[in-house]
């Protein structure tokens with residue numbers, strides 16, 4: 001119900017009651033008048049309480065861990081259980097390996113952190129290395145509305161805990177899920193322009209067979225190499241595992257060894273490049289790890305997003321990790337399909 005209309009109605013009722021009571025008090029004397037005022041006071045207080053309850057913004061559900069939708073039969077065809085196991089495993093790796101990025105850690109794609117960033121005038125700047133031949137990646141694209149909200153939350157929680165040069169935020173207009181590589185720097189498959197065009201056409205056909213995904217952020221994980229990744233589950237649409245299989249069939253020249261587990265579904269949000277400000281030099285590695293875990297847990301309490309994935313991209317990365325580091329790219333975007341069943 002419209003709140004303003006509601007308030008007006010209550011006002012009218014109160015006014016009517018007060019007039020009635022005054023009339024009654026005139027007939028019955030002052031003692032009753034006092035009783036009438038107390039009554040009006042009580043009614044007013046209850047009304048104020050009710051109004052404030054209605055106006056209080058609904059508190060956001062803080063934990064996405066147990067997605068209700070995962071329990072119903074409709075979604076049991078998704079690989080969510082398998083993904084959950086992977087995410088549990090990823091969460092445990094930081095404890096197991098420790099924050100390698102505070103040493104001279106390697107990144108997920110065997111590039112050293114010092115290869116990826118440099119500091120220029122007190123600002124962190126990505127280092128772009130030419131990929132020859134360009135990497136050809138197929139990615140799903142996270143809806144930018146959700147991406148911007150996530151980025152803001154992460155920034156507001158992490159920024160004050162790190163020096164300016166200690167954090168790199170991914171561009172929220174490029175949050176993506178790696179699906180498949182037609183060529184990769186560890187396993188290059190050169191292609192002519194013609195071959196590239198036919199790969200793109202094949203990816204378009206996969207997009208034309210796939211439904212828009214509705215997804216939920218299951219958790220945020222900090223990897224031992226310092227990447228803050230969002231791990232997602234699927235509640236509607238075509239499962240990423242199915243899309244990966246379609247892509248493998250559609251792109252037969254691709255490297256047999258792909259980079260990712262076939263069901264995994266994550267996006268990188270940020271990279272942590274230094275120890276938190278609160279970690280003094282004399283802190284033990286374990287103490288630093290505890291601080292980092294505390295921050296990740298804060299993120300998990302505040303980030304709980306539903307989002308949509310509506311596009312499949314065929315991306316030529318002319319620089320290594322160009323999507324992650326804002327390097328040079330050639331992007332072809334293909335729309336996924338709306339579910340005809342609604």
Ligand SMILES: *[C@@H]1O[C@H](CO)[C@@H](O)[C@H](O)[C@H]1NC(C)=O
Nearest residue numbers: 088089090091092093094096
């Ligand atoms: C994650 O999985 C890998 C490969 O199966 C295994 O070696 C590792 O111990 C697991 N990590 C954790 C923390 O469970």
